[in-house]
Amino acid sequence: MNLPSTGALTPPVLPSAAEVLALHDRLLGTTGWPQQAPATDGLGLWHWVQTNHRNNSLLWAEEDLARRTTVAAEAIAANKRAIDGYNQARNDATERVDEILLVALGLVDPASARTDAPVSTVLPSARLNSETAGSMIDRLSIMALKAHAMRQQTQRTDVDEAHRAASTVKLQRLLQQRDDLAACLDALLADAAAGRAYFKVYRQFKMYNDPRFNPELVKERRGA
Template sequence: MTALPSSAQVIARHDEALAAPPQASDVSDLHGCIAANHFHNRSLWAQEDLARRTQAPDAEIVANKRAIDRHNQARNDAIERIDEFLLSALGLVDPATLASALPRATVPAGARLNSETAGSMLDRISILGLKIAAMREQTQRTDVDDAHRQACAERLERLIQQRADLGHCYDALLADAQAGRAYFKVYRQFKMYNDPRLNPALVAEAQ
């Protein structure tokens, strides 16, 4: 069986990536998809900040909103690919259906279904990494008072705990899946608003 990344390994790579300029990743393997998900989350974070400006020209905010849409779609695509790679490694999906809209799970007898996928958990770990980095910056500001830094330090401690807790849950899910006690599925997001065939507003524009 292919070695599966632990939460500690993923968190370390997330933090390393945040210490360097953003860089898009190849999505041809599991680690590339994890890195791509983190890249798009990081890009989303930056665009969300910019989109909330109140003195920027409308055209810039429109550009921010469209970038948010693109990165959010890519982020979700990466989550699905992560789940595909993990389920393939675990032997929990029919390979012939993997690329289809409805991949078929191969379920061990008596295994419980986990409502959240491992890919979704890694996505949340990525977002928590961004929150931790941003909150840590707040604790280091010199243009605010001690009360602000202290409040942010307390929030930082809780965010670190949340990421560690989620990491333990991810590790436990993979361990249970490897042992045949649990499984999860590839859930397609079916983002209708990005599909010109399914978004009523885009259909109307085309007509």
């Protein structure tokens, strides 16, 4: 399988939503995914888009496992801890996507892009978009997973036709939602490239994963 090039982006070379959708769908159809991931070239944009999608895929599977009702509580606890880890990794990859795109668009000083206080080079007239391009790509990954799972429901042979028909209707709605979001991503990147819009990297600061901030983990460390 040939993935899009992972080389450094330089304006005006930016990812299209169609490329993102194609990668998401192609990976979902790859044998061994998500436990095994195709190799990527370096640590460029497409590496992090794939990493985000892989962690969303692993997270999806753990969410299913965490809903089991006939296994020991310890198994569910293990699922919940895995979910926390995949969620953190998913958010980390989203931030890397945003950092790379902001540098490619010339909207941030490259040396400061990965810090908590990146130096903006945005035009004063540009509008701030409330959602980042990375978070839109993250949502497209989740939409791809939803559509993939719903498509499987339309192909089941152990259910009646009413189930398959209802699933087909839902699948079409999901695909429309994904197309709409994809169009919004293209529009944001076009506006950002033209100097009309910008976005920022928003650090997630997942406090529950950090033993320094989670009050229950702080108490455990203190022996309370």
